[in-house]
Amino acid sequence: MxxxxxxxxxxxxxxxxxxxxxxxxxxxxxxxxxxxxxxxxxxxxxxxxxxxxxxxxxxxxxxxxxxxxxxxxxxxxxxxxxxxxxxxxxxxxxxxxxxxxxxxxxxxxxxxxxxxxxxxxxxxxxxxxxxxxxxxxxxxxxxxxxxxxxxxxxxxxxxxxxxxxxxxxxxxxxxxxxxxxxxxxxxxxxxxxxxxxxxxxxxxxxxxxxxxxxxxxxxxxxxxxxxxPIARFDASQLPEWFTPRRPTSHKGDNGRLVIIGGDHGTAGAIRMTGEAALRSGAGLVRILTRSENIAPIITLRPELMVHELTAESLDESLEWADVVVIGPGLGQKEWGKKALQKVENFRKPMLWDADALNLLAINPDKRHNRVLTPHPGEAARLLNCSVAEIESDRLLSAQRLVKRYAGVVVLKGAGTVVASAEGETGIIDAGNAGMGSGGMGDVLSGIIGALLGQKFSPYDAACAGCVAHGAAGDRRAAQYGQRGMLATDLFSTLLRVVNPDVIDTKND
The missing domain is CATH 3.40.50.10260 (YjeF N-terminal domain)
Known part of the structure; x- marks a missing residue:
């Protein structure tokens, strides 16, 4: 074949x-x-x-x-x-x-x-x-x-x-x-x-x-x-999730999102997460990162509010935020560890990805207000097993992660599995092999974070976010093919995907 x-x-x-x-x-x-x-x-x-x-x-x-x-x-x-x-x-x-x-x-x-x-x-x-x-x-x-x-x-x-x-x-x-x-x-x-x-x-x-x-x-x-007991989610369900907004809605209705990460050399990760959140309908997005990242990120995407990550800015941002996303480019050094220690007590919805997951594997805990988005390698570290064990039964692996860490787990890969502590399980039937490139996970984190801010439940935010992410990649692949697809290529098609009421009347 x-x-x-x-x-x-x-x-x-x-x-x-x-x-x-x-x-x-x-x-x-x-x-x-x-x-x-x-x-x-x-x-x-x-x-x-x-x-x-x-x-x-x-x-x-x-x-x-x-x-x-x-x-x-x-x-x-x-x-x-x-x-x-x-x-x-x-x-x-x-x-x-x-x-x-x-x-x-x-x-x-x-x-x-x-x-x-x-x-x-x-x-x-x-x-x-x-x-x-x-x-x-x-x-x-x-x-x-x-x-x-x-x-x-x-x-x-x-x-x-x-x-x-x-x-x-x-x-x-x-x-x-x-x-x-x-x-x-x-x-x-x-x-x-x-x-x-x-x-x-x-x-x-x-x-x-x-x-x-x-x-x-x-x-x-x-x-x-x-x-x-298991649901299949695909692009045909996008109109059920992404309904037209009320004419009087404003940015405050659409969620205040704080994204934390971007240690030295990883400004791109945090910028992609931020822009993905904006493209998915977040009302306000604030990034806390290294000081040297501020000018490049604002230059590329002025709609993002970018600040240096300090103890004071983190405290103030956690008071302001409806949702926190932490992990993209966070690193595992003292800078990232201190931020995660403060964020873990956040009571509103939050998403942990990338290095936040690697740090969580070292100090496991349960949080019911948290979405975890591991790829198989991160999942293996979280469960202290091999990647082969994770991939040998992806549904069971997602359920084991939920049992150990609570909340909602998104086990990424071909046929992403979403599982919740309430027993909900879904398989995402969207996306393609062209999305196997750096930065795609950062984009997904931004999408799910934005949906949490728009009052989606954690499980629905994870499922809808994964479908939107995969559907954006599928639209891009249909236009140009899979090989060479970049994470930032998804931004234009993502805008179409989260507006399904106009998706068939516009050319990408």
């Missing part, structure tokens, strides 16, 4: 996400409520995937279908039977296994055989003219690396020039965590069924899912009556 950026039809992807451990229960309860069998659901899943395959690859006339020994393989049998009935040449391979097929998959296999289909062993020679590969190998039950024979088949499929379409989830991708403990299918398209799984949206998902399609298999009405 040449483009690993995950794409989707936002209108067709639900905003509810369910833990992988709930999938079997949901499937059975939903089917029972409608009086249909699990085999009927399998038939619907196979038909949904077949339709996507035909829509996306109408000229593909020779399909290779890879089936495992679970219900994911059963979906594959259904796809194969429908394809053969449509006049497509189908080669179906099945993994060797001592385990018997589940009842529904057995019915699907028998229907394939009764229709004249042939089942080949996994080591059969592949036809030369294969132009589409259907992945029905492993499904959502994966918890460890695929066995050697499965891994070899996955690697062979990935190396083949034909595009790959995965059923429910790419084989080798953990449905709960998005981790890839071993070989994993590099899908061009993934058709997922009934509900969204967390592993499709975070961890390594964007590298392997390709274009995501969702089909509820006719269970929409039942699912709409259930409350999912």
């Amino acid at each position: 040449t483009d690993h950026t995950m794409k989707k039809n936002a209108a067709s992807i639900p905003h509810s996400i369910w833990p992988a451990g709930d999938l079997k229960r949901i499937e059975k309860e939903a089917a029972d409520s409608l009086g249909i069998t699990l085999y009927e659901l399998m038939l619907r899943a196979g038909e949904a995937a077949f339709n996507v395959a035909q829509e996306q690859f109408p000229d593909a006339r020779s399909w290779l279908v890879l089936c495992g020994n679970g219900n994911n393989g059963g979906d594959g049998y259904v796809v194969a039977r429908l394809a053969a009935a449509a006049g497509i040449q189908v080669t179906l391979l099945v993994l060797e296994s001592r385990k018997s097929l589940p009842e529904e998959a057995t019915q699907a296999r028998d229907a394939w055989l009764n229709a004249g289909g042939v089942i080949h062993a996994e080591d059969v020679l592949w036809p030369d003219d294969i132009d589409l590969i259907i992945d029905g190998l492993l499904g959502t039950g994966l918890t460890s690396a695929p066995r050697d024979n499965v891994a070899s088949l996955i690697e062979r499929a990935n190396a083949h020039p034909a595009p790959l379409l995965a059923l429910d989830i790419p084989s080798g991708l953990n449905a709960q965590t998005g981790a890839t403990p071993g070989a994993v299918i590099q899908a061009r398209h993934t058709v997922t069924f009934i509900v969204l799984k967390p592993g499709l949206l975070t961890g390594k998902a964007r590298d392997v899912v390709g274009q995501l399609h969702h089909h509820a298999l006719g269970l929409d009405a039942w699912l709409n009556g259930q409350e999912s």
Whole structure:
């Protein structure tokens, strides 16, 4: 696959996400409520995937279908039977296994055989003219690396020039965590069924899912009556957060924000945080920093109020402020430590980022009025573990951070996870790889800080801020591409994103 950026039809992807451990229960309860069998659901899943395959690859006339020994393989049998009935040449391979097929998959296999289909062993020679590969190998039950024979088949499929379409989830991708403990299918398209799984949206998902399609298999009405424990947030929700302002609102209504940081050599970090806050609608933004940073910052952005960080200016600013953001360019020396010691007793909403997080890792505490925004490296220091452990289960890592530090945690990365001490959990479905450059986190801190000042709850400020940040990056990438994107490039598109009522009537 040449483009690993995950794409989707936002209108067709639900905003509810369910833990992988709930999938079997949901499937059975939903089917029972409608009086249909699990085999009927399998038939619907196979038909949904077949339709996507035909829509996306109408000229593909020779399909290779890879089936495992679970219900994911059963979906594959259904796809194969429908394809053969449509006049497509189908080669179906099945993994060797001592385990018997589940009842529904057995019915699907028998229907394939009764229709004249042939089942080949996994080591059969592949036809030369294969132009589409259907992945029905492993499904959502994966918890460890695929066995050697499965891994070899996955690697062979990935190396083949034909595009790959995965059923429910790419084989080798953990449905709960998005981790890839071993070989994993590099899908061009993934058709997922009934509900969204967390592993499709975070961890390594964007590298392997390709274009995501969702089909509820006719269970929409039942699912709409259930409350999912995890939410998906994307740019389609921006109008819900960023409503038009009252005509009589003034700067005092929009929050007084103090941003603290910018030690020697890091004036850029604090300036980007400040400007991002202004572009996100903050009423007044005051920066406390090193004296040598004052003139350059004011020259670049005169709307910022910039002062030297002293004990007196900090005391006065904390009295004045509605919100405090601390950390960008703060450093870990005595200058930054003293500021953080005073800020930690601030009773109004605050956001800690960057070196504030590194200092917090040394002296942990709990604050319920605080938003923490670690990247995986900072999260690893906060939890005294490795980055690999953080990335192996990003949802669990965010929840562990909340348990230890309270408040709201934003675990940044591809598929940012937001978690609160009240048990709310969300995955941010916005942003792109072009945003993997210096300063992007400083911009995010400014956005979230501004929203806190505009009376967003800490959790809503974190979710809306992350979506606005990612959507600004996506708009920029759509214009100019991802490579070479700068954090300051987001300011112009950010202005569009936080004004969704005019977003479609202006050119960036």
